[in-house]
Amino acid sequence: MPRFRERPGQTHCHPATQTPPVQSSLIANRYLIQQRLGKGSFGTVYLVKDTKAVAEERLKVLKEIPVGGLKPNETVHATQEAQLLSQLNHPAILKFYSSFLERDTFCIITEYCEDKDLDCKLEELKRTNRMLSEPQVCEWLCQLLLGVHYIHQRRILHRDLKAKNIFLRKNIVKIGDFGVSCLLMGSCDLATTFTGTPYYMSPEALSHRGYNSKSDIWSLGCILYEMCCLTHAFEGQNFLAVVMKIVEGPTPSLPETYSRQLNCLMQSMLEKDSSCRISAADALRSRFIEESLQSMKHKFFSLTLRDKSMGGERDASQILRALQKKVHLQTLRERSEVQKMSPRERMRLRKLQAADEKARKLKQIVEEKYQENHLRMQEYKSKNFQKVSVDVLKVRTEEAVNQTQTIQSETPNRNSELSGSISQNSDKMCKSVSKDHAIPEDPQTAEAFYSVDEFESCSEEDSDREEDSEDNLPTDPSCQTCGQDSDLEAMIRHMEDVLNGDSVGSEEQKPQLGSLGVSSINTSMAEGRIQRMRESVCRKLGDEVFLKVYDYLKQARQRQESEENIRQALIQLVERPVKQEKKDVYEMDEVIDRKKRCPPNFKLSKLKQLRRSIHPEVCSGGEWAFSALWP
Numbered sequence: 001m002p003r004f005r006e007r008p009g010q011t012h013c014h015p016a017t018q019t020p021p022v023q024s025s026l027i028a029n030r031y032l033i034q035q036r037l038g039k040g041s042f043g044t045v046y047l048v049k050d051t052k053a054v055a056e057e058r059l060k061v062l063k064e065i066p067v068g069g070l071k072p073n074e075t076v077h078a079t080q081e082a083q084l085l086s087q088l089n090h091p092a093i094l095k096f097y098s099s100f101l102e103r104d105t106f107c108i109i110t111e112y113c114e115d116k117d118l119d120c121k122l123e124e125l126k127r128t129n130r131m132l133s134e135p136q137v138c139e140w141l142c143q144l145l146l147g148v149h150y151i152h153q154r155r156i157l158h159r160d161l162k163a164k165n166i167f168l169r170k171n172i173v174k175i176g177d178f179g180v181s182c183l184l185m186g187s188c189d190l191a192t193t194f195t196g197t198p199y200y201m202s203p204e205a206l207s208h209r210g211y212n213s214k215s216d217i218w219s220l221g222c223i224l225y226e227m228c229c230l231t232h233a234f235e236g237q238n239f240l241a242v243v244m245k246i247v248e249g250p251t252p253s254l255p256e257t258y259s260r261q262l263n264c265l266m267q268s269m270l271e272k273d274s275s276c277r278i279s280a281a282d283a284l285r286s287r288f289i290e291e292s293l294q295s296m297k298h299k300f301f302s303l304t305l306r307d308k309s310m311g312g313e314r315d316a317s318q319i320l321r322a323l324q325k326k327v328h329l330q331t332l333r334e335r336s337e338v339q340k341m342s343p344r345e346r347m348r349l350r351k352l353q354a355a356d357e358k359a360r361k362l363k364q365i366v367e368e369k370y371q372e373n374h375l376r377m378q379e380y381k382s383k384n385f386q387k388v389s390v391d392v393l394k395v396r397t398e399e400a401v402n403q404t405q406t407i408q409s410e411t412p413n414r415n416s417e418l419s420g421s422i423s424q425n426s427d428k429m430c431k432s433v434s435k436d437h438a439i440p441e442d443p444q445t446a447e448a449f450y451s452v453d454e455f456e457s458c459s460e461e462d463s464d465r466e467e468d469s470e471d472n473l474p475t476d477p478s479c480q481t482c483g484q485d486s487d488l489e490a491m492i493r494h495m496e497d498v499l500n501g502d503s504v505g506s507e508e509q510k511p512q513l514g515s516l517g518v519s520s521i522n523t524s525m526a527e528g529r530i531q532r533m534r535e536s537v538c539r540k541l542g543d544e545v546f547l548k549v550y551d552y553l554k555q556a557r558q559r560q561e562s563e564e565n566i567r568q569a570l571i572q573l574v575e576r577p578v579k580q581e582k583k584d585v586y587e588m589d590e591v592i593d594r595k596k597r598c599p600p601n602f603k604l605s606k607l608k609q610l611r612r613s614i615h616p617e618v619c620s621g622g623e624w625a626f627s628a629l630w631p
């Protein structure tokens with residue numbers, strides 16, 4: 001029985017083709033039901049409008065799950081789990097915004113995927129007698145592997161991977177219905193409780209030998225087969241026949257239209273013995289997937305570049321139109337005014353107009369120069385994209401090592417003191433927080449700490465606040481236009497990580513979200529902050545100078561170069577008038593303040609002293625910024 005009012009007869013359809021629906025009352029003070037999308041085994045799904053979200057994120061999905069039957073402690077567990085799930089942040093994972101209890105209904109708010117689910121897509125292909133090309137299959141498979149690897153690293157299992165739970169948004173797949181089964185069933189084994197479709201269930205799950213991360217890989221193997229053949233990998237007349245095929249039947253093969261490597265990969269995902277089955281990390285490390293990742297990375301990169309330049313052109317043409325309109329109106333008004341003027345006034349006007357004209361021409365020259373530089377920068381970026389990312393990622397690993405060494409030795413070197421990476425410090429602090437149960441001093445860390453510690457619903461208010469904070473102000477408007485750019489960029493980052501071997505070392509290496517949630521949440525917050533700082537410094541110094549300074553500082557620190565030498569070198573590298581640096585120094589104060597809240601290993605008095613000494617010198621704000629990004 002649906003709890004929320006909806007427009008009658010609007011089921012299982014997507015809004016693009018619909019007439020505007022009747023709006024019902026506001027849910028949780030912000031969501032307006034637009035229409036019913038469908039009903040699954042756990043509850044009813046609605047498309048809602050989030051009245052508090054920015055325009056691009058206004059459409060969301062509300063899943064209404066009746067929990068009348070759940071005991072209070074189970075509801076608390078569901079809420080806690082939901083809170084942790086909302087911390088997952090990966091472009092291949094359906095964004096879980098919030099959850100709350102509305103009388104006897106547990107509501108989950110997630111991202112809306114206008115291109116429906118993979119099951120619908122495959123059905124449509126079947127109906128129209130079409131197949132998916134291998135590059136397309138590989139692209140989606142890579143994205144799925146990236147998403148599954150991301151959750152497995154955090155020791156989270158999906159437990160219900162199937163084509164219906166994979167959503168599509170502008171050709172990016174999103175693993176959805178995430179943890180809904182866990183939310184409602186606690187830690188119990190889905191295989192022992194779920195009596196739905198067995199098509200994607202692994203042999204070990206069906207024979208009650210426990211569910212593990214490899215069971216998710218089995219399901220992914222079944223999805224891969226389905227993407228290529230448009231039928232289930234294991235089919236039968238009835239439930240038992242399907243189960244028998246899965247447990248004892250032969251492993252199916254892909255048609256010859258698909259490559260041998262893809263077939264081999266699928267077979268290794270469908271190994272009956274889970275200990276012999278490939279893991280997501282190993283699959284991502286395989287040569288075949290690595291090649292697909294490379295080509296997908298280049299494709300996404302050129303897409304983001306194109307979107308940005310298109311966004312720029314669109315903005316420019318809008319501004320031009322507005323300007324033309326304004327000029328036209330002004331001319332009309334001025335003409336009538338000029339008629340009434342004395343000769344002297346007319347003369348003065350002509351002089352003003354001449355000056356205006358001169359200014360306009362100068363402006364035009366500046367704009368042309370800007371465009372030229374912008375194009376050159378884009379070219380430079382696309383040429384150096386790979387190098388830059390590799391360098392930055394490599395540096396980050398080295399930073400971590402250096403940081404540990406620096407802290408351990410506590411060298412009384414100014415740079416070493418300043419160079420504590422925020423990420424490392426936050427991580428250390430978080431670990432000590434979760435160990436000692438101390439209250440973190442950093443407000444944002446504390447917020448995460450409390451939010452995990454208490455049994456509150458996880459709401460979007462927190463993220464609103466985060467978004468409002470200065471750190472999170474949107475930086476590049478073109479990146480925020482449709483949400484797609486940020487997805488592509490995030491996907492590129494994850495691919496880079498995998499390709500550089502930074503995140504495929506071993507599965508389950510990250511702390512378990514459920515038990516060490518605070519640490520992992522804060523680590524990702526710290527990483528995010530470092531990323532934003534890096535972007536801010538890049539904006540100030542320009543990408544080229546940033547890289548030069550970064551490289552120089554890295555080497556100078558390794559050589560243990562003297563402070564004076566570093567200062568002189570930075571002045572030459574940054575080449576900016578002294579006055580402009582003042583603002584940067586204030587920003588660096590902020591960095592110091594953060595470190596002040598972070599210790600344990602920071603010597604506050606020393607930092608204050610250094611800050612005082614750097615103010616009159618104002619050598620280079622960049623140095624301070626780099627110190628924050630440095631171990």
Ligand SMILES: Nc1ncnc2c1ncn2[C@@H]1O[C@H](COP(=O)(O)OP(=O)(O)OP(=O)(O)O)[C@@H](O)[C@H]1O
Pocket residue numbers: 012037038039040041042043044045061094110111112113114116117164165167176177196
């Ligand atoms: N985030 C979303 N974006 C777009 N459509 C969605 C979203 N979530 C669910 N839907 C649509 O809502 C309908 C019901 O989805 P739901 O996930 O509840 O059930 P299901 O996946 O069909 O079945 P089950 O509950 O057994 O997994 C489906 O048609 C699905 O495509």
